[in-house]
Amino acid sequence: MNLKAKGSKAERELLHLFWEAGWACTRTAGSGSTTRPAPDLLAGNGEIVLALECKAFSGSNKYFEKNEIEQLETFSNIFGAESRIAIKFSRKPWYFVKIADLKNSGKNFGINLKLCEEKGQKFEELTSNDRKI
Amino acid sequence: MNLKAKGSKAERELLHLFWEAGWACTRTAGSGSTTRPAPDLLAGNGEIVLALECKAFSGSNKYFEKNEIEQLETFSNIFGAESRIAIKFSRKPWYFVKIADLKNSGKNFGINLKLCEEKGQKFEELTSNDRKI
Numbered sequence: 001m002n003l004k005a006k007g008s009k010a011e012r013e014l015l016h017l018f019w020e021a022g023w024a025c026t027r028t029a030g031s032g033s034t035t036r037p038a039p040d041l042l043a044g045n046g047e048i049v050l051a052l053e054c055k056a057f058s059g060s061n062k063y064f065e066k067n068e069i070e071q072l073e074t075f076s077n078i079f080g081a082e083s084r085i086a087i088k089f090s091r092k093p094w095y096f097v098k099i100a101d102l103k104n105s106g107k108n109f110g111i112n113l114k115l116c117e118e119k120g121q122k123f124e125e126l127t128s129n130d131r132k133i
Numbered sequence: 134m135n136l137k138a139k140g141s142k143a144e145r146e147l148l149h150l151f152w153e154a155g156w157a158c159t160r161t162a163g164s165g166s167t168t169r170p171a172p173d174l175l176a177g178n179g180e181i182v183l184a185l186e187c188k189a190f191s192g193s194n195k196y197f198e199k200n201e202i203e204q205l206e207t208f209s210n211i212f213g214a215e216s217r218i219a220i221k222f223s224r225k226p227w228y229f230v231k232i233a234d235l236k237n238s239g240k241n242f243g244i245n246l247k248l249c250e251e252k253g254q255k256f257e258e259l260t261s262n263d264r265k266i
Contacts, residue, residue: 015169016169019169022211023211023212024170024208024211024212025169026159026161026162026171026172026175027161027162027163028159028160028161028162029159029160029161029162029163030160030162036148036149036152036158037157038159039159042159042175044182044211044212044213044214045211045212045213046210046211046212046213047213049177049182049212049213075157077179078155078156078157078177078178078179079156079157079177079178079179079182080177080178080179080180080182081177
């Protein structure tokens with residue numbers, strides 16, 4: 001499975017998790033190939049909208065392009081959504097991390113499993129009714 | 134251009150209109166082919182989220198399947214969005230119509246240009262700051 005197919009599979013997996021938790025969720029068409037900022041997923045529960053950039057990978061460190069993160073912030077600010085990076089390491093649960101909690105080198109944004117475990121929320125925490133923002 | 138390509142072109146046209154008006158907007162991947170309710174477009178301006186089913190056509194009357202409308206309502210209720218049908222007749226502006234204003238025959242939902250002109254909003258009315266909901 002190539003990287004793009006793997007990414008789409010991870011997005012669909014997360015989309016179904018949201019629906020099963022009672023949220024509505026859509027995948028964005030042309031995410032990564034349109035000139036307009038476009039998060040991978042949008043999820044809403046009548047109170048909160050989440051704009052998500054999703055990444056599933058097998059390594060231990062991951063970097064995001066500055067532009068990718070800036071576009072997610074721009075989109076979320078205009079739309080009225082909270083932004084999160086959704087991260088899935090092999091054989092680990094999904095973690096949801098705020099942009100402010102990524103390691104910002106100035107050139108790009110880094111994340112690893114340790115940072116996810118320290119700063120991230122798991123799916124059940126993110127979607128629970130008494131969630132902390 | 135086949136119907137699907139024509140539909141995608143109309144959706145992209147509307148997506149850019151929203152961005153140019155200062156809204157954020159996404160097209161949904163797999164709309165019409167996923168098992169989950171999925172509007173064609175989601176647009177937000179920090180205050181309102183709109184879930185849109187888009188149709189561009191050349192005839193004078195159009196019918197929507199009951200299922201299509203029900204899915205738009207379901208999605209909008211869970212997500213926390215206002216639902217609208219976005220209609221584009223040849224050489225006419227986009228009209229935005231509420232589900233409640235469609236002609237409901239019990240089996241399907243009908244719309245024509247006259248109904249759009251009477252009940253629908255134009256893009257500028259829909260997206261203006263002092264819009265009437």
